Amino acid sequence: MAPEMIQNKAHNHTLDVWSLGILLYELVHGRAPFTGVHPREISDKIMRGVIRFKPGLSNEYKDLVNQILKYECSERLPLIKVFDHPWVKNFEKKYNLNKTAPAAKKADNKEIDKKKAQQAAEAKALAEAAEK
16 A cells, blocks of 8 residues: 555555556565554555565666655656666566567468468358258
């Protein structure tokens, strides 16, 4: 739960950015960034905003999570800028991920003719079977 919700303040789309930060943290750590036995304890930790990271994580990852999980919603990294963050860029590069879809393979004319002939034969067989 974002700080503005705990305080019963009005909220906007930046609440979704906060949720993204929580999910990103949970995916990497396997647990929520703010934990406790009682809901009040969890709320207190959220309001303090102290985030602990496991050892060995990159500074870029920690920077991204810290920028997303800002206490003040107006200071959170806008969603559009998340995709341009160095950690995301390095992730895309490391796993060869592209934002654009690859160009469709142009079909061979022989392939198209063969497929059309097959479809025509199937349609003829269905028509003949329906007549019987």
